[in-house]
Amino acid sequence: MNRLDFEIIKNVIKDNSRILDVGCENGDLLKFLNKGKQIDGRGLEISQKNVNICVKHGLSVVQGDADKDLIAYPSKSFDFVILSQTLQATHSPEKVLNQLVRISKRAIISFPNFGSWLVRLKLLTHGVMPQSNSLPHTWYTTPNIHLCTIKDFKKLCEKNSIKIEQSFYLNKNGKQINNYFKKTFSNFFSTSGLFVLKK
């Protein structure tokens, strides 16, 4: 099963790149990228069980924690580092973000947008923590401890002098939003965002 943002990531990444997928889970994205792309892909994954699955499939993956272990990597050691739908689950998103742009030439980050009209509507009308396709957990089981909106994220990048090179917005069906009006008001219309960052 391909996640919504895989195709976009594949298009962003250039051939012969060295890539680190942070929070690579069972290696779906790395396997997806390996098909049809010449890449040197690595993974960092918190669950040892997932790591073992990845290595069985021939992927180069180590067990580690984005919050603690990115510090160890040398600066600019990857062409691309990917953090797909994980930033909101880290303990220190700002530190992680800075580490990602430090160790890579370009960082690709995607996350669910808490500013989407669906989320806003649910909170407004129901008064409970919103659940949706991109936010499937209840408030008491969610790993998402640092949810943010696209606007919040852009502000954080600005604060840290991180340049947003490319932006992609996805709607609730996982389709890329191309409508100019909706793109302008992406923080309202998109359920998740994907950004290519550089520092």
Place this chain on the structure above:
Amino acid sequence: MKNSKKFALLGTNKPLKLDSGKNLKNFKIAYQTYGKLNKKKNNAILICHALSGDQYAAGKNPLTKRPGWWSKAIGPNLPIDTNKFFVICSNVLGGCLGSTGPKEINPNTKKKYNMSFPVITIKDMVNAQKMLIDELGIEKLLSVIGGSAGGFQALQWAANYPEKVVSAIPIATSFRHSAQNIAFHEVGRQAIMSDPDWCNGDYINNKKKPEKGLSVARMLAHITYLSEEAFQRKFGRNLQNKLSLAYGFKTDFQVESYLKHQGQAFVDRFDANSYLYITRAMDYFDLPSQKKGGLENIYKNTPVKFCVISFTSDWVYPTKYSKEIVDSLNNVGANVSFVEIKTDKGHDAFLLDEKEFNETVKGFLKATATKVGF
């Protein structure tokens, strides 16, 4: 898969310079091969054996008449697939199954080396293996694989000959011997050397064998190779061929009988002096000390692809040591995979048929072979 007596005579032109400063000329390395070397000569895998292992990794061991020590992992369609790979396994320098070691004849004196054999190190063993690989006409190994002391060798290979190996799989191993590792080995060595039949190492000429000492050394070591859970699961407090305690000091418990059997079986196939030399080589192993800046400097810019594997219940070389290797490799941006396998089988788990372990080795080798292009 047949085993035959194969050996290479090495150091005939240029001696092997040992870490101790001594030179070794005209020495033998006994080895076995399984599978076929392809035309491009890029499918060769070197298997490094552990302390008590030998070159008979697969097939039937001609000495014990039992399957080779890694016959569960090496063979047609097995994780180290001999339909695809050309597998080489050599008896380490200092070993006792045909490679030059204490029980062989010193070509200079025409007498057995015994304790005059120079003290060797893991690096010396690897340098001897490198000479063998050159002799076999292999430019580059697809992988160097080894568990325990074999893992030391795999790490040493990657450190010394990074251009000669595509990948390395160090299993259930460490980057140096800890105080506890040395302590256990020292008890083993003392057991051998306190046996009057050891004769200061000259037991063969005296037509004796330090059986009791070597057997105690093996019994002790064997305890460390298993885990507390594995012992409990296998034996519990079960009695050996009796219904009640005998109130004496003969074998009451199954675990005692098992250890005695392990000790005896070892004495039948292993040379006591070799045991002293190889344990010493292991104790001297301290990879980070070989270069200023330690592991990170040793593996800086390494092209070698690593797959480090550890086992949860291994208390000889616990996971934390593998993790340190992995962290150092990560710190220098090396290509490394790390798998910790959940098992109660202890250090020896790598010799047993662990499904997850097999799949890891198989997957990693497959990916490495694809990278090389076959």
